[in-house]
Amino acid sequence: MPEERVSPKSSIAQVLMGVIVIALGLSIIFVPSLLENFWLLFIWVPGLIMEYNAIRAEKGLFVAGGVLLTVALALTLGVAFDGFYESGGWALFILAPAVGLLQLYLAGGRKPRALLTPIFVLTLVAVISLIPSVLSKWAIITVGALLIGFGVLILLKKK
Incomplete structure (x- = not known):
């Protein structure tokens, strides 16, 4: 029977996966x-994997x-702190697409200025x-x- 060879990379990954499952x-x-809060991992893990692959x-x-990742952060903070959403934490959900688009803008080789408009509007x-x-x-x-006052100035400004 031929002997199976396992590459060091796969054995390290296998050991790491085994340790994670045991933990x-x-x-x-x-x-x-x-x-009770295990469901949060189903948002954090895919987000981290996507960030890793994007890099x-x-x-x-x-x-x-x-x-x-921004949604996972908002949900985690909502679980950790009572009243987080009522005190303004829900705004992180609006900020989530702006964070993703900003990452794309900063990581991209060419910098499409059109991305800045939705980033600015959502952040604002x-x-x-x-x-x-x-x-x-x-x-x-x-x-x-x-x-x-600013709105009145805009309306009264002559062209």
């Missing part, structure tokens, strides 16, 4: 509450990877959405008054 099994046995070859995967919407949760009541009124 996961031990974690589930000794920390049963781990299963290696396929730059287009930065968009999907960036979106998944997310930041404006966060303002009420970060500022006091008077600061919000001040920001609102400034925006109204």
Whole structure:
């Protein structure tokens, strides 16, 4: 019977995968509450894999990877901190596509300026959405008054 040869790369990957599966099994046995939030791994892992592959070859995967990782971060923070979404954390979901597009823009050899428009708009919407949760009541009124004044100036500006 011929002897099978295993390359060092595959044996290292095999050992690593085995250790990860054993650690996961031990974690589930000794920390049963781990299963309550286990679903988050189904968002984190594909996002990390896409980012890894985007760095290696396929730059287009930065968009999907960036979106998944930002959504995974928002969901993880929502699980970790009660009231995270109510206090403005939901704006991270708006920011997710902007993060992916920004990664694509920064990683791409040619820099298509058309990507900057959705990046800017989505980031602006997310930041404006966060303002009420970060500022006091008077600061919000001040920001609102400034925006109204700016809008009036735009309307009255002569061409």
